[in-house]
Amino acid sequence: xxxxxxxxxxxxxxxxxxxxxxxxxxxxxxxxxxxxxxxxxxxxxxxxxxxxxxxxxxxxxxxxxxxxxxxxxxxxxxxxxxxxxxxxxxxxxxxxxxxxxxxxxxxxxxxxxxxxxxxxxxxxxxxxxxxxxxxxxxxxxxxxxxxxxxxxxxxxxxxxxxxxxxxxxxxxxxxxxxxxxxxxxxxxxxxxxxxxxxxxxxxxxxxxxxxxxxxxxxxxxxxxxxxxxxxxxxxxxxxxxxxxxxxxxxxxxxxxxxxxxxxxxxxxxxxxxxxxxxxxxxxxxxxxxxxxxxxxxxxxxxxxxxxxxxxxxxxxxxxxxxxxxxxxxxxxxxxxxxxxxxxxxxxxxxxxxxxxxxxxxxxxxxxxxxxxxxxxxxxxxxxxxxxxxxxxxxxxxxxxxxxxxxxxxxxxxxxxxxxxxxxxxxxxxxxxxxxxxxxxxxxxxxxxxxxxxxxxxxxxxxxxxxxxxxxxxxxxxxxxxxxxxxxxxxxxxxxxxxxxxxxxxxxxxxxxxxxxxxxxxxxxxxxxxxxxxxxxxxxxxxxxxxxxxxxxxxxxxxxxxxxxxxxxxxxxxxxxxxxxxxxxxxxxxxxxxxxxxxxxxxxx
Numbered sequence: 383x384x385x386x387x388x389x390x391x392x393x394x395x396x397x398x399x400x401x402x403x404x405x406x407x408x409x410x411x412x413x414x415x416x417x418x419x420x421x422x423x424x425x426x427x428x429x430x431x432x433x434x435x436x437x438x439x440x441x442x443x444x445x446x447x448x449x450x451x452x453x454x455x456x457x458x459x460x461x462x463x464x465x466x467x468x469x470x471x472x473x474x475x476x477x478x479x480x481x482x483x484x485x486x487x488x489x490x491x492x493x494x495x496x497x498x499x500x501x502x503x504x505x506x507x508x509x510x511x512x513x514x515x516x517x518x519x520x521x522x523x524x525x526x527x528x529x530x531x532x533x534x535x536x537x538x539x540x541x542x543x544x545x546x547x548x549x550x551x552x553x554x555x556x557x558x559x560x561x562x563x564x565x566x567x568x569x570x571x572x573x574x575x576x577x578x579x580x581x582x583x584x585x586x587x588x589x590x591x592x593x594x595x596x597x598x599x600x601x602x603x604x605x606x607x608x609x610x611x612x613x614x615x616x617x618x619x620x621x622x623x624x625x626x627x628x629x630x631x632x633x634x635x636x637x638x639x640x641x642x643x644x645x646x647x648x649x650x651x652x653x654x655x656x657x658x659x660x661x662x663x664x665x666x667x668x669x670x671x672x673x674x675x676x677x678x679x680x681x682x683x684x685x686x687x688x689x690x691x692x693x694x695x696x697x698x699x700x701x702x703x704x705x706x707x708x709x710x711x712x713x714x715x716x717x718x719x720x721x722x723x724x725x726x727x728x729x730x731x732x733x734x735x736x737x738x739x740x741x742x743x744x745x746x747x748x749x750x751x752x753x754x755x756x757x758x759x760x761x762x763x764x765x766x767x768x769x770x771x772x773x774x775x776x777x778x779x780x781x782x783x784x785x786x787x788x789x790x791x792x793x794x795x796x797x798x799x800x801x802x803x804x805x806x807x808x809x810x811x812x813x814x815x816x817x818x819x820x821x822x823x824x825x826x827x828x829x830x831x832x833x834x835x836x837x838x839x840x841x842x843x844x845x846x847x848x849x850x851x852x853x854x855x856x857x858x859x860x861x862x863x864x865x866x867x868x869x870x871x872x873x874x875x876x877x878x879x880x881x882x883x884x885x886x887x888x889x890x891x892x893x894x895x896x897x898x899x900x901x902x903x904x905x906x907x908x909x910x911x912x913x914x915x916x917x918x919x920x921x922x923x924x925x926x927x928x929x930x931x932x933x934x935x936x937x938x939x940x941x942x943x944x945x946x947x948x949x950x951x952x953x954x955x956x957x958x959x960x961x962x963x964x965x966x967x968x969x970x971x972x973x974x975x976x977x978x979x980x981x982x983x984x985x986x
Contacts, residue, residue, distance in 0.1 A: 383418040384411075386445035395442070398435065398608045405438025408445055419450045421626045425618075426454040426477035426529070428461035430488035431605040439615045447619065449626050458603075459488075465522045477529045478625055481618060482519060483581070485605050486536040486559065489515075497555035498543060509558050513565035520576045528856035530783065532621055533570065534581040535563040540590050574834075574855050577621065577783070584614065620778040627841040627852060630759060630779040631733055631792075632681035633672070634724060636742035637693055637715070641669060641705065643767060646692050657702035664767040669704035671774050676709050679789030680780050681731060681796060683712045685723045685740070690715040711796035720747050721754045731796065732906045734844065734942065739779050784855075786835045788882035795907060798879040816911060817980040819876040823916045825985045828862040828869035835883045836871055839903060844942040846914065847903040848935065848949065853888075866892040867900075868924075872917050874908050884908045885917050896932040897925045902949075909945065912978045918953060919977045920985075926971040937965040 393404050411417050437453040444451045454475040456464050464472040487494050520531050538559045542548035570576045585593050598604040638645045642665050643655025655661040693715045712730045714723040735757040743763050752760045806815045837855040861867040872885035888901035904914050925933050935950045955967035
């Protein structure tokens with residue numbers, strides 16, 4: 383059986399009809415059970431207009447990320463009825479994401495062409511009613527489902543019956559549509575499940591005069607030209623990737639003709655192109671955008687064939703260099719092949735190859751990495767350096783539904799890890815090394831501030847994750863509010879810095895005589911510092927204090943969590959059951975289990 387990604391790579395996509403053909407082919411092979419499907423996401427689309435072809439295009443595009451999407455298209459114009467009815471097909475479909483696409487003409491009705499039949503006060507009332515109607519739809523979904531919601535804002539018309547004096551009106555028609563969008567944006571900031579899709583910006587980018595085929599609008603109520611449906615679906619897939627936890631973590635960068643123009647080994651420090659010149663500005667802006675990604679938590683690394691001394695001289699001392707040495711979590715500047723270097727970089731940073739994005743101007747290097755490291759995402763960097771920034775902007779590998787404090791500090795955290803590594807090389811034994819770190823661990827029950835990060839860790843952590851269960855923020859909220867569960871997190875600080883919230887346990891305590899550890903995970907950043915023993919000790923002591931005799935733990939083998947396999951056995955648990963799917967371990971709380979004596983812990 384083929385994977386979805388293999389089918390996509392074997393296909394030639396040049397037009398809307400090509401997407402339709404591929405989408406139908408994937409559906410047919412799914413029905414015939416001919417696909418090796420890794421991830422499935424349920425996508426529901428509710429619209430005020432016709433959506434012919436969108437289902438197939440979305441299936442085809444998602445296959446490029448090895449995701450199969452089940453797509454539910456709501457009944458034509460029945461979006462409100464489906465949302466309000468708890469027994470509708472929408473909710474029986476059990477969507478992971480609901481896309482609400484209601485266009486301005488449909489929701490405005492007569493107001494679209496004759497807004498000034500209403501007085502100013504009535505126009506303001508219409509704005510409030512319209513925004514509240516759309517917000518209420520999202521609230522109804524939130525009450526019935528844990529699905530993420532992608533709500534289109536309204537396309538702001540270019541038309542006004544007042545013509546060129548529209549902007550002289552005290553409260554004009556255009557302003558009223560803009561106000562609906564403003565209210566939606568502001569109100570949805572505090573709604574964890576709801577995201578605003580800027581459909582107005584989408585139309586502006588393509589040209590509002592171009593997006594509508596007037597003939598097809600009147601004949602079939604098709605509001606978007608078919609040629610632009612793949613573009614819209616491409617934006618939808620960014621959210622689908624994020625829901626599927628396919629966000630990558632690190633960009634591996636070449637240097638010559640990538641971070642600067644020219645070859646430093648040939649042109650020298652003064653001869654490269656970088657700075658406020660026609661040749662240097664594309665590379666300067668490229669670095670600025672990369673720094674913005676670094677600042678929001680994307681890890682940067684270098685993989686360059688160069689003389690290290692010459693390259694580092696540019697990185698550290700060139701007056702227009704934006705990305706200095708401190709911005710890179712790992713550096714390989716040598717004459718080894720780039721495949722070998724990428725493997726080494728991933729090992730040093732302690733992340734999987736499927737977390738890496740490789741950017742290099744040399745097509746041969748890109749092809750080699752694609753061939754030998756298929757898990758690495760390779761960017762086809764254009765020959766024209768003026769297109770570098772646009773290439774970065776159009777990448778969807780780093781889109782995430784939430785950016786946490788830990789994300790923003792990730793670059794600094796990896797720098798601190800380098801310092802720990804250097805210290806470990808000068809210390810005689812592991813215990814002395816760990817003691818010298820002056821570790822403090824803060825243990826905390828889940829709250830509104832920590833829940834986003836807790837959910838993120840369940841979605842992203844693979845190596846030290848004993849059950850690899852994935853939970854949304856809504857799931858964690860339900861656990862934390864339930865009397866049957868406890869959600870515990872740990873935050874580690876040592877003399878080199880704050881590693882942030884990096885450990886999670888979800889405890890099922892429905893049975894008064896035994897607790898079951900549903901989820902136990904630790905970020906790879908703090909592996910080896912025995913933080914997992916502190917978290918486990920806290921759970922056991924809490925169980926004992928509550929009169930619970932036994933603590934059960936499960937280990938479910940995955941492709942990546944081998945580092946956690948022996949955790950329960952190494953910490954005094956007894957294996958009581960084992961199958962191909964799962965191991966079950968048991969701990970008697972009558973036995974003592976102590977915290978590591980060199981770690982201070984605080985319960986908050």
